[in-house]
Amino acid sequence: MAWTLVATIIPLLLFYIWKKIVYYRTEQYAWLSQLPPSLLWGHLSTLDKLVKTNRPNIHIDEIFKAMHNYLGKPALFIVDLRPVSHPMCVIGDHNVAEQISKISKLFPFSPPKSFTAHWYRDLMGPLSIVLAEREEWRGIRKQLNPGFAHKHLISLMPCILDKTQLFLTKLDHYASTGEEFPLDELCTNLTFDIIGAVTMDIDLDAQLGEEKQSAIVGLFRKLASTWRSGYSGWKVILPLQRKLISRQLNAHIKECIKEKFEERSTSQNSSRSVLALSLAETQELTPEVLDRTCDQLKTFLFAGHDTTSILLQWTFYELARTPQVLRRVCMELDEIFGPNSHPTHIRDQILEHGESVLQRMIYTSAVIKEILRLYPPAATARFSTQNTGLSVRLPDGQDVCLDGIMLYNCQSIIQRDQAVYGDKSDQFIPQRWLETGSTIPATAWRPFERGPRNCIGQELANIEALVILACATRRYNWEKVGLGSTKRDESGAPIEKENGQYEVQSELYNVSTRQGYLQGRK
């Protein structure tokens, strides 16, 4: 009797499970564009294949771009990551992306961050602004805003210039020795130093090498390295290891917060760092205030150094292989600063004329904007839980509910949309930002994302990039080595394509490769 029951129930159960799987895989999101899913692995095996057949360290956006093209460029498409994660909706249309990032009745602060942001919880700290939601987020942002106010950022230019001088000394060294060098390392150290000075008013000395740099740099890097795909440590003890490094890092940062808090009451020249400004109203440094402030500072280190470094590296690369754009940048710098390109002269000019100098760097600003369009260094993912009612309108007027799906505004697709940027959407054309009567909608350029949770550091990144470009562009001849290097004819001259760019040996698809540059002084 019992056996007969089991023999009946098991097939029924298996049938039920099979029906469920078929439903989840092929019916639940059938109305949304997607590649054919595998019954067991959804799109995970396709993703895995694409990652492996493609180039090493390829950015996931490149895979999404390939899928988007294959599917005929829909406004959005589904990548089914179950059973490893929630399904993901990759958004490739700027109007749909805007509906995700904007304020609505349902989400007065825009839809919450996806749980993926919490993967970096141990790096940024649990109280980080990035992980906070609703009123808690609003409170932190309000407290930090004065530190990122325009007037205040402009007053930080001397400090950005000082850090840049050391960067130039390093480049001068390579230019004189002719050694190949990794630009990634130099730019990342520079942006680390700037973030330290601007947000904490301390010298992190990242540019001085491992021996001399602040313990904060070493510990932060050690911690961040545990997220890298090639991390070789023991995966089982990873959470514990992260906790231990975090604890050491926190101790150093908190020490620094305490010092700055003390200085506030004793010193005449009170600091104007983001840290000082955010502590302005604080009467007592309670453990809660210390924890919260420490987590925001770690967040700045995380969010503000790699992103700006990637922006700089792509800019130097594109300038080096696009001579006509380089010429125009140099002409603009000549006009503003005169023919003298010595760093001290540029520094003095910027210090003397301040903001007005940056305002005149119109073409250089267009270059930065175009780099951020083609190579966006950061992204956002949001999530609306089941039965919340988040729905977006597609370009064909159809309304779709996106509850329970991870929402990824894919800037790499959106910002190269031919419907917006034309046939030359993949080309580096800074001039497109200066054309009168341009029809590019503001929503189609979103490297800092949009809506209330957009990047708080965007103006700082822009000022940094302008100052560094003003000091470095005219001083050197950049030459990429290895991936992305220039093709040359028999006489050794670069081969120029019709669009005015040099032909390359291979496409540079990840700027942070260890392969380097050769530098020559002009």
Ligand code: HEM
């Ligand atoms: C080129 C440089 C940068 C790019 C492309 C960039 C991009 C972004 C993006 C896409 C977001 C996510 C917005 C969202 O979720 O909707 C973000 C958030 C953020 N960024 Fe940046 N960022 C850059 C530089 C910086 C710098 C220099 C800082 C300075 C400290 C910074 C601090 C932050 C913070 C704190 C957030 C969280 C804001 C919030 O949740 O309210 N970023 N950034």
